[in-house]
Amino acid sequence: MTMIRGEHLYKVFGPQARKAVDLFEEGWTRDEVKEQTGALGAVIDASIDVAEGELFVVMGLSGSGKSTLVRMINRLHDPTSGRVEIDGVDATALDGKELRELRAGKVSMVFQRFALFPHMTILDNAAWGLETQHVDREEREEKARKALATVGLDGWEANYASELSGGMQQRVGLARALATEADILLMDEPFSALDPLIKRDMQSLLIELQSELRKTIIFITHDLNEAMRLGDRIAVMKDGRIEQTGEPDEILSNPATDYVAEFVRDVDRSRVLTAANAVQDPLVTLSPDTQPRAAMVQMRDHEAAELFVTKADRTLVGAVRDDDVAEAAKRGDRTIADILHHDYGQASEDTPLGHTLLDAARYTLPLAVVGDDGKLRGVIPRVTLLSALANQDVLEEEGDPESNGNGPPDAAELVAQAAHDGQPVASDGQPHMRGEASTETETTEEGAHHG
Amino acid sequence: MAEEALSLPRVPIGDGVDAAVDFLRTELSGFFNAVQTVFGASVDAMEWLITLPPPLLFAAIAGLIGWRVRSWQFGAFAVVAFGVVDSMNLWDETMATLALILIATVLAVIISLPVGILAARSDAVSTVVRPILDFMQTLPVLVYLIPAVLLLGIGTPGGLAATLIFALPPGVRLTELGIRTVDSEVVEAAEAFGSSRNRTLLRVQMPLALPAIMQGINQIIMLALSMVVVAGFIGAGGLGNEVVRSISRVEVGTGFEAGLAVVILAIFLDRLTSAVGQPTRKKSKQAA
Numbered sequence: 001m002t003m004i005r006g007e008h009l010y011k012v013f014g015p016q017a018r019k020a021v022d023l024f025e026e027g028w029t030r031d032e033v034k035e036q037t038g039a040l041g042a043v044i045d046a047s048i049d050v051a052e053g054e055l056f057v058v059m060g061l062s063g064s065g066k067s068t069l070v071r072m073i074n075r076l077h078d079p080t081s082g083r084v085e086i087d088g089v090d091a092t093a094l095d096g097k098e099l100r101e102l103r104a105g106k107v108s109m110v111f112q113r114f115a116l117f118p119h120m121t122i123l124d125n126a127a128w129g130l131e132t133q134h135v136d137r138e139e140r141e142e143k144a145r146k147a148l149a150t151v152g153l154d155g156w157e158a159n160y161a162s163e164l165s166g167g168m169q170q171r172v173g174l175a176r177a178l179a180t181e182a183d184i185l186l187m188d189e190p191f192s193a194l195d196p197l198i199k200r201d202m203q204s205l206l207i208e209l210q211s212e213l214r215k216t217i218i219f220i221t222h223d224l225n226e227a228m229r230l231g232d233r234i235a236v237m238k239d240g241r242i243e244q245t246g247e248p249d250e251i252l253s254n255p256a257t258d259y260v261a262e263f264v265r266d267v268d269r270s271r272v273l274t275a276a277n278a279v280q281d282p283l284v285t286l287s288p289d290t291q292p293r294a295a296m297v298q299m300r301d302h303e304a305a306e307l308f309v310t311k312a313d314r315t316l317v318g319a320v321r322d323d324d325v326a327e328a329a330k331r332g333d334r335t336i337a338d339i340l341h342h343d344y345g346q347a348s349e350d351t352p353l354g355h356t357l358l359d360a361a362r363y364t365l366p367l368a369v370v371g372d373d374g375k376l377r378g379v380i381p382r383v384t385l386l387s388a389l390a391n392q393d394v395l396e397e398e399g400d401p402e403s404n405g406n407g408p409p410d411a412a413e414l415v416a417q418a419a420h421d422g423q424p425v426a427s428d429g430q431p432h433m434r435g436e437a438s439t440e441t442e443t444t445e446e447g448a449h450h451g
Numbered sequence: 452m453a454e455e456a457l458s459l460p461r462v463p464i465g466d467g468v469d470a471a472v473d474f475l476r477t478e479l480s481g482f483f484n485a486v487q488t489v490f491g492a493s494v495d496a497m498e499w500l501i502t503l504p505p506p507l508l509f510a511a512i513a514g515l516i517g518w519r520v521r522s523w524q525f526g527a528f529a530v531v532a533f534g535v536v537d538s539m540n541l542w543d544e545t546m547a548t549l550a551l552i553l554i555a556t557v558l559a560v561i562i563s564l565p566v567g568i569l570a571a572r573s574d575a576v577s578t579v580v581r582p583i584l585d586f587m588q589t590l591p592v593l594v595y596l597i598p599a600v601l602l603l604g605i606g607t608p609g610g611l612a613a614t615l616i617f618a619l620p621p622g623v624r625l626t627e628l629g630i631r632t633v634d635s636e637v638v639e640a641a642e643a644f645g646s647s648r649n650r651t652l653l654r655v656q657m658p659l660a661l662p663a664i665m666q667g668i669n670q671i672i673m674l675a676l677s678m679v680v681v682a683g684f685i686g687a688g689g690l691g692n693e694v695v696r697s698i699s700r701v702e703v704g705t706g707f708e709a710g711l712a713v714v715i716l717a718i719f720l721d722r723l724t725s726a727v728g729q730p731t732r733k734k735s736k737q738a739a
Contacts, residue, residue: 074643076639076642076643099645100645100646100647101645102645103642103643103644103645104644104645105645108643108644109640109643109644111636111639111640111643112636113636115634115636115637115639115640116637116640117637117640117641117655117659118637118659119658119659128640128641128644128646129644129645131654132644132645132646132647132650133645176644180644186643
């Protein structure tokens, strides 16, 4: 169900605002209109549609109009043209009193620089939205205490904002917004002023709260990784216009304009893309009942040194190596069931690709993507994994961007990416590519097999 | 001849002012009589009130207030300072001056707060008010002292009016400045939660503008004090009279004593009001 709908919203600052809107509708650009009328189009023909319980991210650089767009929803800015509908009510038509009721009860807001009241206690700050609704002191303090406890700030009620750290201050800002029990939360770059570790904590807090409260949230950010982490859907804004609206992986893998493509170039794909984005059907799988000789034929036909082994219902049971199969055939084994090994990486469909890198580096087999039921959903060959992540830029910070993406990625890149992702690199420090010699452990094991 | 040809025709501004004052005197004499009565009566009442306690009790009370508001050192200073005033036999004059200043301050605050608030809320009001304030502050005092006498008569009411004109501007300016410089995001936050304009003003803007407003009141008091001697010229009473009389008789010593009493009042009122302007809660220590 649609909770917030903005239709063809315009916000023009300066003289001749109405005329500027007409010009925009005729297709003039922002600069042309500025030159002609002197008016600045902060938001130009923006339409959004946010479902109940959705976390909708508006992303753009400063000056892209994202703050202005969001302020039109609770009418801190009145739209120059267009319509805002909140829960079926035309918010653009509300008079002063109705508007105050909307802000106090239905839509609350969190600000970039916290905007706490420095002369009030934390408790009074959190109770502000209730005070404006004339809730009596006892009730509003109780609700404010509850909201403060929700964000982990119980015990700080009597303090002042200046005595709290930035992260804690923004928790107060969040508590102030939650205390009114509004259905809609507008968050204007709420975590941009925080340092990275605190920022991550706050994002986690928000995700946790959102899974419980299911508010309808519009979240502004200029941080693409934050947008990708939090957003159910993302709208990318540029120069007052919405360039694209879509789910995070849609924005990432299918950017609508050059600008969006440029914007998402720097995103850390390893966190956003999951195994489901790169999975493909396995070349061929064997059954545990397959005879060694039949297995050898299969492997030869597909030029595969190793193959996965699944039961008839696709439950993954293991994998076999060509030399083991050859040994078994020589010994006259009836099936390959006894020579299965488990030297391969497994992931579920929602595992971020970044978490699969170490396994990809460690094993020669492709990564097995397995569902909760233990069935093989598909595989991710290493080349597929790297090209999904790379998309020509995964290691751009390593230096020359021209050299990335063309040509096969090498092991050093893998190590770098694994390290970048905060995961330990294999202890020998040298994960190897397909076709090269295996690690020492594997060699020893193979030796044992041969023996 | 050439000079005459170049000079502009004379614009009769002065004549206009004369006519205006005449008009006010004749047509609005009822109003000014009422103002004269109210001014005189309120200063008299204030003087009666503050001379109710005997000088030493007054000094003790001043010391107590100074101690509570600021520090024990300041309290001790107040006791000694008012003792000195009494020992110079200037108690009645000092109290008369204090009464005039207190009434001038109260009136100035009553006028300047709402004007300052309106100017802060509306650019149009601000644009109109600003040149008027400039005019009030820079017009030489004697120029409006005489019309004040013409309209309100010799003595306290005329002196009070002149003091008001001179002391009012910083009250308006600092109120406007204080409210305008409250962090706009904080004001926006107040409004984003459905606060009405008046609630935002009373609960957020005024408390946060309080240091600036108190500074304005402090300035009002200081300027009012500096007008005391000038008002003495038109017989406004108190220390001003004393200074004017001793100067005209070349009694340097008596003049200095009266001047010292003015300084003592000034220091006491300045320190007191600037201490009230400071937020009482402990200053922020940046938590890590």
